[in-house]
Amino acid sequence: MILDWLPPTLIGFLLVLAGIGAIRRMNLWRAGQAEKVNILAGLLAMPKRYLHDLHHVVERDKYMSRTHVATGGGFVLAMVLVLFVHLFGVKSEILAWALLAALVLMFCGALFVYKRRMNPPSRLSKGPWMRLPKSLLTFSITFFVLTLPAAGILPEGTGGWVLTLVLSVLILMSLSEMLFGMTWGGPMKHAFAGALHLAFHRRPERFGGGRSTGLKPAVLGEASHGVAKPTDFKWNQLLGFDACVQCGRCEAVCPAFAAGQPLNPKKLIQDMVVGFAGGTDAKYAGSPYPGVDVGNAKGAPDQIITNGLISSDTLWSCTTCRACVEECPMMIEHVDAIVDMRRFLTLEKGETPNKGAQVLENIIATDNPNGYSPASRTHWAADQNLNLMKDVKQADVLFWVSDGAFDMRSQRILRAFVKLMKAANIDVAILGDEELDSGDVARRLGDDAAFQSLAKRNLATLSKYSFKTIVTTDPHAFHCLKNEYGDFGSDALKGVEVLHHTTFLNRLVKEGRLQLDTFKGGKVTYHDPCYLGRYNGEYDAPRELLASLGIDVAEMERSGYRSRCCGGGGGAPITDIPGERRIADMRMEDVVSTGAEMVAVGCQQCTAMLEGVVEPRPVVKDIAEILVSQLSEEVNS
Amino acid sequence: MSEFPSTEATSSGLLRRDPRTEWIARNRLHPLHSSVVSAGQGEVRGPTGLLRKNPHVIGFIGPNGIKRIDRANLSAAGLNSKKRAGEAKEVQLPLHVVDNPDGYIMVVADMIGGRLTSHDKDILGLAHQLVAENKAADKGNIAVVLVCFGESKETQFDLAGVDRLLHITGQEFEGFAPEARLSALMQIEAQYKPENWLFPDSIHGGTDLACRLASRLGERPATQAWQVTATSTVSRGASGSCDISRETPRILMLMEECANAIEDTRHQVLDLEFDVNSVDTGDNYRLIDQGQIEVDSNAVPLAEAEFILSAGNGIHNWDQFHAVAAALRATEGASRVAVDDGFMPRSRQVGASGTWVTARVYLAVGISGAIQHMQGIGQCDKVVAINTDAGCDMVKRADLAVIEDSEAVLEALMKLAQEHYSSKEQEKSDAA
Amino acid sequence: MPPKVNVVSLVSIGRHPQSGRSRRAEQDGRAVELGLKLSKKSLTVVHAGDAQEPVLRQYAGMGLDSLTVLPQPADGDALPILVDFLKSSKAQVVLTGVRAESGESSGMLPYLLAEQLGWPLVPRVAEILTIKQGAAEVLLALPRGQRRSVIVSLPFIATVDNAAAEARQTAFGPGLRADFKVLDVNSVKDEAMATWQISAAKPRPKRLKVVKAKTAADRMKAATAKPVGGGGKVMKNETAAEKAQAIFDLLLEEKVVR
Structure with a gap:
C-alpha cells in the first residue's frame, strides 16, 4: 500500500506542531509574574482535581456533565490508544477494540454536543465553538474507520489508497482541531490549559471540599501596584484565563450583567486572553459587555489593560459577589483578577469613580467610610450597658460591631442582637471606639494600602484582649476577620473562633439558651448574603434559625450558593456604574415571586440595599430582628 | 398729636379709664375742672405773654376720619388716663453722647445690601464694651466709628451704637474694590490713629479687608476672635478646634455673636470729617472688577x-x-x-x-x-x-x-x- | 494654556474636622488641583514644615513628580523663607488655601506674602479662566454659589475657595515614589506665638432669646406660651391652586422668590 505511511505521519506531524504550540503557549503564560507553585504535587493532584472537584461543579448541569464525560473521556482514551495503534503501530487487537469502544463513547458524547449546539442558549459562545461538535464527530468516525482493519473487522487494505487518502484528509481536519487547536488557541485549548490550570491553581485549598475566598494581599512599596498590564498577573492567573471554555455560566449568574452594567465575566476573561496573547477581540463570539460593541478592544502583553482593552467601568461594575467563581467549571478566579486591576486604578492612577475617592479619603482620615467622628462610634450603644474590652480586658465573646454602628437602620440590628445575647446571658464585650472599619470596602475598591493599615491596627487592638469568640452581624467584616486578617502575621486571632451572628445564635437556640415563640406572621423567604454564603459557606444556620421559629422558608429560585447579590458588595454602591436596572430591584423581584411578605437577611448591607427598593415591597428584616420579636417574655423578665 | 380717642389701649392691650377724672372733666363747675382739662395740653403762652390756644388740639379725628369737637370734654379725661399707658409705649432711649472724644474705635461693616448685618451690629456692641472698659480704666473718652463703603440704606445707625459715621462713597469704592478701600482705611489710620480696628470675620469682604490692612500696617491681627476684652482676646485656631488666648491686638476680626448688639441706648451718628478726594486712588490698582456674573x-x-x-x-x-x-x-x-x-x-x-x-x-x-x-x-x-x-x-x-x-x-x-x-x-x- | 505660566501651590497640613487627624487640607488640595489645571506637570508644590510628615505623600499622590519642602520647626515662621523662595523661583501665580486647618489658621500668610512681594492678592478664587498678556481672568466665589469676575495682573497670589474644583484623588503609589526636594533654609522662630496660651476649643455659649416684655402680662405670656413648631401645617382639602398659593407665599416670605 503506497499511502500507508500517511496517517501515522500526519498524526506525528500534528503532534509535533501541537508540541511547538504548547511551548509557545507556555511562554505566553511565563510572561506573567512569578508565583511559587508546587509543580510536582500539582501535577499529581491534577487527575483527582479534575475528576472530583471540577466534575462536582460541572455536575450541576447533568446534561452537560454526562456529555462531557463521554466526549472528553472518550477522546482522551481514544487519543492515547491512537498513539499506540496508529503512530507506534502496536499490533494488538485488544488495543484496537478498546480504541473502537472509546471512539463510540466519544461519538455518542459528540452527538449530544452537536444536539446542544443546534439551538444554543445565549450564554454559550458561538464562532469556532460551533465547529467543535463536527470536529469531534469527524475525529471519532475517521479513527473508527481507520481502526477497523486493526481490530480485524475489515481486512487490511480495504478501500485502497482512495479511502486512505480520504481518511488522511479527515485526520488532518479533525486532528488540527483536536491537537493543533489545543495549543494554538482553538476551542480545545481548554483541555490543555484547563488541565494545567487545575494542577497549578493559585488557590489549591479550593480542591477537596475546601474554601479559599480571601483576597491575596498586595505587596506595597514597589515600582507599581496592582495589575496594569496582562504581564502583571501571576503566571498561573494567565494560565487560568486560558482555561476558559466560554460556557457562559458566569455570565448567566452575574448580577451586573443582568442589570445591564458593562460587565460580562466571560468576556472579561476572554479579553484577558486577548491581552496576554495580543490582538483584538474581533473573534470573540459570545455576549458582549452590555452596551459595548465587540471588535474595538485591542490588547498586548505590555499594554495597559484599561487603555483600549477593557474600560474601567467594566471593572467597577463588579459587586465581588463571587457568583461567577462559584459557577465556573474551570474554577477561574474572576474576582481576584478584577480586584488586582482595581488596585492599579486606585493605588496608581487615583481613579476610583464617583464617591470612591471620598470614601477612601474618609477611611484613611476617620477609619470609617462616611467620615463620622471616630469618637461617635459607640453612641448607638449608649443605652445598651455593654462592657468595653478596654475596661474588662477579657470576655467570652467579643462583639465586632462594624460600621453599622453609624447607620441608624443598622443600629436596629445591632440592638436586636445585643438583646438576644443578654437574654442568653452571654459574657460579651465590644471594642467601642477602639474598633476600626474592617477595611472591606477599601480592599474591594482596590486600596490595599488602606486595608492593610486598618487590618494591622485592628489586629494590634485585638491582641491586647483575650476572648474565645468574635461575633459580628456584618458578613463583610466577618469575611475580613476570618479569611483575610490571617495574612498579616498576628497572633491576635489565633485560636479564636470567628462567627457570624446567625451561626452564633443558632448554637444558642440549639443549646436551649434562647426561648423563642413560634412565628405567626406570613410567608418568609431568606436571602443569602454573598459574603456569608458563597464566601464562607454558611447556608444552614440562618435557615435552621428560621426553622426554629416554625418558619418554613419559601426559597427563591436563586438561593444558597446560587443566591443573587443584592448589589451592595464590592463597593458597587459607591462606584455606582450606571446600568439599565438596579440589582437590588431584581433581587426584590426574586423575593416577590415567592409570594413572601417578609425577606429575612443576615447582613446590614443587604438590608440597606433591599430596603432601598421602592415600596410597596415585602418587609426586610435581619434574622436577629425576627428572633428578638419572638423572644419569650419569661426569659426577658 | 391731635388724637384724643376716648378709649386708649395700652401696650398690653388693656383699657385704663379713670372715672373720677372723667366726671370732673364733665362738670365745668368742679373746682378742679380747669386743671384737669388743661393737664393734657399745658398752658402755652405766646412771645408777648398772651395765653395761646392751639386750634389744632381742639377736637379729634373720629373713627371715620372726620374731625370731632368734644364739647363734653370727655376726651381730655381720656388723654389723662392715656398718659400712664403711653409711657411704656413710647420709650425714648437715652442718648449716648460722646463729645470731643479722646480716641476712636473703628468698626468696618460689611453692610450687605446697604444695611447693617446682625454680625455688624454685634461688633458695634463689642466696640461699646471696649469703650466702657476704657472708661472704667480712665483711659479717656472713646467714640465708636462706623466705617462703611458705598451706598447705605440703613436708617437706624443711632440704635445700633454708631457714635460717629464715616461713610465713604464714590464709584471707586463700589463692588469689589479692596485696593481702593484699603487706601481709604490707610487714610483713616493716618488721620485718626484709632485705638482698635474691628472687622467682621466674614466671607462678605470683612476678613479680606482686615487682612489687607493688617499686612499693610504690619500688625498681627486676631482672627476668629470671639471673646474680647480690652486686654485679652480669645480666638479660634486650627480650623476652630482650639482657643488661642493672647493680648488684645489692635486689629480684630470677630466672629458672629462675639457680643450683644446695642439695645438700650441711642447714639449720635455724627459724620466724621473725612475727605474722600484725598484718598490716593490711582491707576495702579491691579484688581479690576468685572462685576458679578449671572449664575444659572x-x-x-x-x-x-x-x-x-x-x-x-x-x-x-x-x-x-x-x-x-x-x-x-x-x-x-x-x-x-x-x-x-x-x-x-x-x-x-x-x-x-x-x-x-x-x-x-x-x-x-x-x-x-x-x-x-x-x-x-x-x-x-x-x-x-x-x-x-x-x-x-x-x-x-x-x-x-x-x-x-x-x-x-x-x-x-x-x-x-x-x-x-x-x-x-x-x-x-x-x-x- | 500658552504661554507657559510658572505656578506655585503652597500646601499645609490639614486637620480632619471629625477625627482631628492630619490630612490633605481641603483648600490646599484645591490649590494644587487648580495649579495642575493651569500648568500640568510643571507645577511647583511647596510646603514649609516637617519633611517627614506623611500627609505630604497625599499631596504628592495627586500626580506630582516632586514636592519642595522648606524645613521648618513647628513654631517657625514660614513667612520669611517663603518670601525668599518665591522671589527666587520666578513664580507668576501663587495659589494657597484661604485658611490653614492647623496652627493659627489666621489666613494672613497669603496677604503678608503679597504685601512683602508687592503683588496683588485675589481672595477666594473659584476658578482661573484665562491667563494671557500678563493678566488673568479670575472668578471669585461669593456666598450661595454666586461668582464675580475680576482681572488681575501677573504676578499675583490667589487664595482658593472651597467652591473651586475639588482636589483629585490621591494615589498611593505615585505619592510613595514622589521625590521630595528638601531645601536648606534658615528657620525663624515665631516669637509672638510663644506668648499665647492654646487650649482645646471651648463650646461657645448659644445666644439666648431674651424676652423684652414691658408688662407683667407680656412676661406671663412669654413664660407660659407653647414653643412654636412641632409639626407644620398640613393642607389636605383645599384646591390645588390654593395649595400652590400657600407654597408660593412661603417662598415669597422666605425671600427665595424675589
Whole structure:
C-alpha cells in the first residue's frame, strides 16, 4: 500500500506542531509574574482535581456533565490508544477494540454536543465553538474507520489508497482541531490549559471540599501596584484565563450583567486572553459587555489593560459577589483578577469613580467610610450597658460591631442582637471606639494600602484582649476577620473562633439558651448574603434559625450558593456604574415571586440595599430582628 | 398729636379709664375742672405773654376720619388716663453722647445690601464694651466709628451704637474694590490713629479687608476672635478646634455673636470729617472688577444652594418638573430613587449618601423621605412637601405640607411663578 | 494654556474636622488641583514644615513628580523663607488655601506674602479662566454659589475657595515614589506665638432669646406660651391652586422668590 505511511505521519506531524504550540503557549503564560507553585504535587493532584472537584461543579448541569464525560473521556482514551495503534503501530487487537469502544463513547458524547449546539442558549459562545461538535464527530468516525482493519473487522487494505487518502484528509481536519487547536488557541485549548490550570491553581485549598475566598494581599512599596498590564498577573492567573471554555455560566449568574452594567465575566476573561496573547477581540463570539460593541478592544502583553482593552467601568461594575467563581467549571478566579486591576486604578492612577475617592479619603482620615467622628462610634450603644474590652480586658465573646454602628437602620440590628445575647446571658464585650472599619470596602475598591493599615491596627487592638469568640452581624467584616486578617502575621486571632451572628445564635437556640415563640406572621423567604454564603459557606444556620421559629422558608429560585447579590458588595454602591436596572430591584423581584411578605437577611448591607427598593415591597428584616420579636417574655423578665 | 380717642389701649392691650377724672372733666363747675382739662395740653403762652390756644388740639379725628369737637370734654379725661399707658409705649432711649472724644474705635461693616448685618451690629456692641472698659480704666473718652463703603440704606445707625459715621462713597469704592478701600482705611489710620480696628470675620469682604490692612500696617491681627476684652482676646485656631488666648491686638476680626448688639441706648451718628478726594486712588490698582456674573440657579452647587426644588418617586412629568425649577429659579435636587431610575444625574442626589444640603427652603415633591434623605436635609430651615401620602416622613418633617398630586400643584406653582416674574419685569420696565 | 505660566501651590497640613487627624487640607488640595489645571506637570508644590510628615505623600499622590519642602520647626515662621523662595523661583501665580486647618489658621500668610512681594492678592478664587498678556481672568466665589469676575495682573497670589474644583484623588503609589526636594533654609522662630496660651476649643455659649416684655402680662405670656413648631401645617382639602398659593407665599416670605 503506497499511502500507508500517511496517517501515522500526519498524526506525528500534528503532534509535533501541537508540541511547538504548547511551548509557545507556555511562554505566553511565563510572561506573567512569578508565583511559587508546587509543580510536582500539582501535577499529581491534577487527575483527582479534575475528576472530583471540577466534575462536582460541572455536575450541576447533568446534561452537560454526562456529555462531557463521554466526549472528553472518550477522546482522551481514544487519543492515547491512537498513539499506540496508529503512530507506534502496536499490533494488538485488544488495543484496537478498546480504541473502537472509546471512539463510540466519544461519538455518542459528540452527538449530544452537536444536539446542544443546534439551538444554543445565549450564554454559550458561538464562532469556532460551533465547529467543535463536527470536529469531534469527524475525529471519532475517521479513527473508527481507520481502526477497523486493526481490530480485524475489515481486512487490511480495504478501500485502497482512495479511502486512505480520504481518511488522511479527515485526520488532518479533525486532528488540527483536536491537537493543533489545543495549543494554538482553538476551542480545545481548554483541555490543555484547563488541565494545567487545575494542577497549578493559585488557590489549591479550593480542591477537596475546601474554601479559599480571601483576597491575596498586595505587596506595597514597589515600582507599581496592582495589575496594569496582562504581564502583571501571576503566571498561573494567565494560565487560568486560558482555561476558559466560554460556557457562559458566569455570565448567566452575574448580577451586573443582568442589570445591564458593562460587565460580562466571560468576556472579561476572554479579553484577558486577548491581552496576554495580543490582538483584538474581533473573534470573540459570545455576549458582549452590555452596551459595548465587540471588535474595538485591542490588547498586548505590555499594554495597559484599561487603555483600549477593557474600560474601567467594566471593572467597577463588579459587586465581588463571587457568583461567577462559584459557577465556573474551570474554577477561574474572576474576582481576584478584577480586584488586582482595581488596585492599579486606585493605588496608581487615583481613579476610583464617583464617591470612591471620598470614601477612601474618609477611611484613611476617620477609619470609617462616611467620615463620622471616630469618637461617635459607640453612641448607638449608649443605652445598651455593654462592657468595653478596654475596661474588662477579657470576655467570652467579643462583639465586632462594624460600621453599622453609624447607620441608624443598622443600629436596629445591632440592638436586636445585643438583646438576644443578654437574654442568653452571654459574657460579651465590644471594642467601642477602639474598633476600626474592617477595611472591606477599601480592599474591594482596590486600596490595599488602606486595608492593610486598618487590618494591622485592628489586629494590634485585638491582641491586647483575650476572648474565645468574635461575633459580628456584618458578613463583610466577618469575611475580613476570618479569611483575610490571617495574612498579616498576628497572633491576635489565633485560636479564636470567628462567627457570624446567625451561626452564633443558632448554637444558642440549639443549646436551649434562647426561648423563642413560634412565628405567626406570613410567608418568609431568606436571602443569602454573598459574603456569608458563597464566601464562607454558611447556608444552614440562618435557615435552621428560621426553622426554629416554625418558619418554613419559601426559597427563591436563586438561593444558597446560587443566591443573587443584592448589589451592595464590592463597593458597587459607591462606584455606582450606571446600568439599565438596579440589582437590588431584581433581587426584590426574586423575593416577590415567592409570594413572601417578609425577606429575612443576615447582613446590614443587604438590608440597606433591599430596603432601598421602592415600596410597596415585602418587609426586610435581619434574622436577629425576627428572633428578638419572638423572644419569650419569661426569659426577658 | 391731635388724637384724643376716648378709649386708649395700652401696650398690653388693656383699657385704663379713670372715672373720677372723667366726671370732673364733665362738670365745668368742679373746682378742679380747669386743671384737669388743661393737664393734657399745658398752658402755652405766646412771645408777648398772651395765653395761646392751639386750634389744632381742639377736637379729634373720629373713627371715620372726620374731625370731632368734644364739647363734653370727655376726651381730655381720656388723654389723662392715656398718659400712664403711653409711657411704656413710647420709650425714648437715652442718648449716648460722646463729645470731643479722646480716641476712636473703628468698626468696618460689611453692610450687605446697604444695611447693617446682625454680625455688624454685634461688633458695634463689642466696640461699646471696649469703650466702657476704657472708661472704667480712665483711659479717656472713646467714640465708636462706623466705617462703611458705598451706598447705605440703613436708617437706624443711632440704635445700633454708631457714635460717629464715616461713610465713604464714590464709584471707586463700589463692588469689589479692596485696593481702593484699603487706601481709604490707610487714610483713616493716618488721620485718626484709632485705638482698635474691628472687622467682621466674614466671607462678605470683612476678613479680606482686615487682612489687607493688617499686612499693610504690619500688625498681627486676631482672627476668629470671639471673646474680647480690652486686654485679652480669645480666638479660634486650627480650623476652630482650639482657643488661642493672647493680648488684645489692635486689629480684630470677630466672629458672629462675639457680643450683644446695642439695645438700650441711642447714639449720635455724627459724620466724621473725612475727605474722600484725598484718598490716593490711582491707576495702579491691579484688581479690576468685572462685576458679578449671572449664575444659572441650576449651576449653583447643591450644597450651597439657597432654594432647592427636589424630585422623588412621585414625579411623573419630568419636563414639567424642570420647567417649574427654571421658573422658580430653584436649584434641582433629587431623591435616591429618582437618581437610580436615571431621571436625574447622581450629582443631584440629596441625602446621607448624596449631598448634604443647607438650603433655606427645601421644596420636596413626591419624596416620602427615607431616613438617609432626611439626614441630608437636616440643616434646611424650611421644608415644604408636596405628596399624596399624608402619613409619610417628609410630611411629618415639613413646615408646610400639601397633600395633592404633584402635577396639579406644580402646574399652579408654575403659573404663579410666571405671573410673579412677569409683573416684576413689568415694574422694572415701567420704572426705567 | 500658552504661554507657559510658572505656578506655585503652597500646601499645609490639614486637620480632619471629625477625627482631628492630619490630612490633605481641603483648600490646599484645591490649590494644587487648580495649579495642575493651569500648568500640568510643571507645577511647583511647596510646603514649609516637617519633611517627614506623611500627609505630604497625599499631596504628592495627586500626580506630582516632586514636592519642595522648606524645613521648618513647628513654631517657625514660614513667612520669611517663603518670601525668599518665591522671589527666587520666578513664580507668576501663587495659589494657597484661604485658611490653614492647623496652627493659627489666621489666613494672613497669603496677604503678608503679597504685601512683602508687592503683588496683588485675589481672595477666594473659584476658578482661573484665562491667563494671557500678563493678566488673568479670575472668578471669585461669593456666598450661595454666586461668582464675580475680576482681572488681575501677573504676578499675583490667589487664595482658593472651597467652591473651586475639588482636589483629585490621591494615589498611593505615585505619592510613595514622589521625590521630595528638601531645601536648606534658615528657620525663624515665631516669637509672638510663644506668648499665647492654646487650649482645646471651648463650646461657645448659644445666644439666648431674651424676652423684652414691658408688662407683667407680656412676661406671663412669654413664660407660659407653647414653643412654636412641632409639626407644620398640613393642607389636605383645599384646591390645588390654593395649595400652590400657600407654597408660593412661603417662598415669597422666605425671600427665595424675589
